[in-house]
Amino acid sequence: MALGLFRVCLVVVTAIINHPLLFPRENATVPESEEEIIRKMQAHQEKLQLEQLRLEEEVARLAAEREALERVADEGQQQNETRTAWDLWSTLCMILFLVIEVWRQDHQDGPSADCLGGDEDELPGLEGAPLRGLTLPNKATLEHFYERCIRGATADAARTRELVEGFVDDLLEALRSLCSRDADVEVEDFIGVDSMYENWQVDRPLLCDLFVPFVPPEPYHFRPELCCSRRSVPLDRQGYGQVRVVRAEEDALGCVCGKSPLGEDMLCLLHGSHSAGRPGRGLEALLCAGDPPYLDTARVMKWFQTALTRAWHRIAHKYEFDLAFGQLDSPGSLKIKFRSGKFMPFNLIPVIQCDDSDLYFVSHLPREPCGETPASSTDWLLSFAVYERHFLRMTSKALPEGACHLSCLQIASFLLCKQSRLTGPSGLGNYHVKTALLHLLLSRRPADWQAGQLDARLRELLRFLEKSLLEKKLPHFFIGNRRVPEGMGLPEAVRRAEPLNLFRPFVLRRSLYRKTVDSFYEMLKNAPVLIREYSLHIPSDQASPPHKAVVL
Known part of the structure; x- marks a missing residue:
């Protein structure tokens, strides 16, 4: 009976303990937490799978890029090898052509045994x-x-030279008499050049070419500049030069009177008074162009023609012939016209001496074909x-x-x-x-x-x-x-x-x-x-x- 009572009490106690209203169970949400955990674990697994796929794609892309770079490097190396081979082949071909050309000139076009004198520099x-x-x-x-x-x-060449030279002497002397030594350009004695003075003139009529050097008045002087003396000069200007007009005060070797003011009672023994020592201020405007001033060929020829015309008018009464300009496109071309209808042409060309040499700057060279036109009017031809x-x-x-x-x-x-x-x-x-x-x-x-x-x-x-x-x-x-x-x-x-x-x-x-x-x-x-x-x-x-x- 006691055992039965104990069992009844145990059942009652158990019932009371397990009743949900009196003692709620704390693990009632476990099933829900497990589902959440499972769901999160599945989501994380999916994320990991996606990340793995992304990483696999990234690795594949990097591998593809590396393969592409290796392929480009291989192609570049192949191209370099091909280019090197082509350059080597081109060089060998050029050397071969040069050898063939040298052989052809030496053996096919070479001079005969009785031709040249054995000089190494002779023309082949x-x-x-x-x-x-x-x-x-x-x-x-x-x-x-x-x-x-x-x-x-050509037997009468000497007589022609004598007649022309005598007349030109008289003409230049008249020109000097019209010029002021202190203010105008000074004309020097003429120089005979070319075929008439080298004894091979054959063309008729016989033609004398005469250079007339001229120098500026003090305190000016000419400073020639050769284009061929420069390090880099265009090919079309290699045979030209320029003439710069320089005052005494611009030159370190000039007179001191042009560099320092002199008093009214002071006199320069070389140039006279200070006021007279600076003549010719209009020389730049008369004959020059540009800044700094360079002699202009067109202005010089215009001045020379005007001076010759004045000089001829001064002595025309002494001669029984006329003087005329021969060719309009050649400013220094003159001709003596006799009353019988015959004429005697000659060229009178103003030139400038290059320092102390026999090289001259010439405004133009008459009768020369195949000539290049100078790029500027300040370019003077070099005459040898x-x-x-x-x-x-x-x-x-x-x-x-x-x-x-x-x-x-x-x-x-x-x-x-x-x-x-x-x-x-x-x-x-x-x-x-x-x-x-x-x-x-x-x-x-x-x-x-x-x-x-x-x-x-x-x-x-x-x-x-x-x-x-x-x-x-x-x-x-x-x-x-x-x-x-x-x-x-x-x-x-x-x-x-x-x-x-x-x-x-x-x-x-x-x-x-x-x-x-x-x-x-x-x-x-x-x-x-x-x-x-x-x-x-x-x-x-x-x-x-x-x-x-x-x-x-």
């Missing part, structure tokens, strides 16, 4: 090169042509005419008696002149022919210029011109030519300058080049006929047609 490729279209007459006909036509036509005359005289002393060098130049000039009258002027002029002769004179032995070798030397001169035309290259004889004898006194800046190509205009002007080449080969074709014709008789129409004249 002349004797063996074909001269298209040239068949000169035999030696006897050529010598007869020279004696009958050319030598006889006096050096050329000295070189020919110096060379003639070493040549055999009766040497044929001038005869070759005269015949070539004669043929060129006749061809110009037939087909019109071309880009080839007498100056180019003379330059070619000067190169040959420097390259050959003196014994090669004997009188009996006239035909061989003439052929060689024409071959040299042909080769130069085909290559469009004729080096200036003095500029950049270090083989010129030092005894010539050539300025060192000219000797060390870059060589000047006289045929450079042919590279830029194709129409002129084609016309010149055609005219040259036409001249070679007509040369035998002209030589035979003029050997039989001397035509009477050797005078050139008159140009328009302006009477002074």
Whole structure:
């Protein structure tokens, strides 16, 4: 009974303890927390899976980029190897072509054994090169042509020079009398240049070229500037220079009276009074252009023409002829007009001496084709005419008696002149022919210029011109030519300058080049006929047609 009562009490106590209202269970939410935990764990697992996918994609992308970079590097290396191989192949091809060209010049176009004198610096490729279209007459006909036509036509050159020089002396003296020594430009004695003074003039009428140097009044002086002496100079200005006009006070070597004020009672023994020591203030406005002032070629020629006109009017009553300007496009061209209708032309060109040398700055060079127009009016042409005359005289002393060098130049000039009258002027002029002769004179032995070798030397001169035309290259004889004898006194800046190509205009002007080449080969074709014709008789129409004249 007691056991039964105990069981009843135990059941009651258990019932009371497990009743939810009296004792709520704390773990009633566990099932819900487990579900939340499971849900969160599933969400975290999904996030981890997404992150794993993203990381796998990132790793794949990086791997792809690395493979692309490796591929680009491999392609670049292959291209570099290909480029290196191509450059090496191009270099080998260029070297091969140069070797072939040197071999061709040495073995195919080389001179014959009896041609050149064995000098290492002689010009190659002349004797063996074909001269298209040239068949000169035999030696006897050529010598007869020279004696009958050319030598006889130039017999009165001395008389012509004497007449022109006497008149020019009188004209320049009249010009000096009209100028004030303290305020005007001073004109010096003339200098004869070119063919008439080198004894190879053949063209009619005989023409004298005279340089007239002039110097400025005090306190001015000229400061020449050679373009070829500069480190970098355009090719089209290499044969030019400029002349700067400098006052005494601008020069460290000038007189002290131009640098410091003098009192009224003080006198400069060199320049006189201080007020008279600064004349010619209008020289810059009269002859110069730019700042700092440089001599202007157009203004100088205008001043020179005006001065010559005034001087002629002063002495015109003493002469029985008239003086006129010959060619309007050549400012220094003058002509003496006789009452009989004959005329005697000459060129009077104002020039400026370059320091103490025989190099002169010239405003223009008449009768020269294939010339480049200067870029500025302050650019003056460099003339080596006096050096050329000295070189020919110096060379003639070493040549055999009766040497044929001038005869070759005269015949070539004669043929060129006749061809110009037939087909019109071309880009080839007498100056180019003379330059070619000067190169040959420097390259050959003196014994090669004997009188009996006239035909061989003439052929060689024409071959040299042909080769130069085909290559469009004729080096200036003095500029950049270090083989010129030092005894010539050539300025060192000219000797060390870059060589000047006289045929450079042919590279830029194709129409002129084609016309010149055609005219040259036409001249070679007509040369035998002209030589035979003029050997039989001397035509009477050797005078050139008159140009328009302006009477002074």
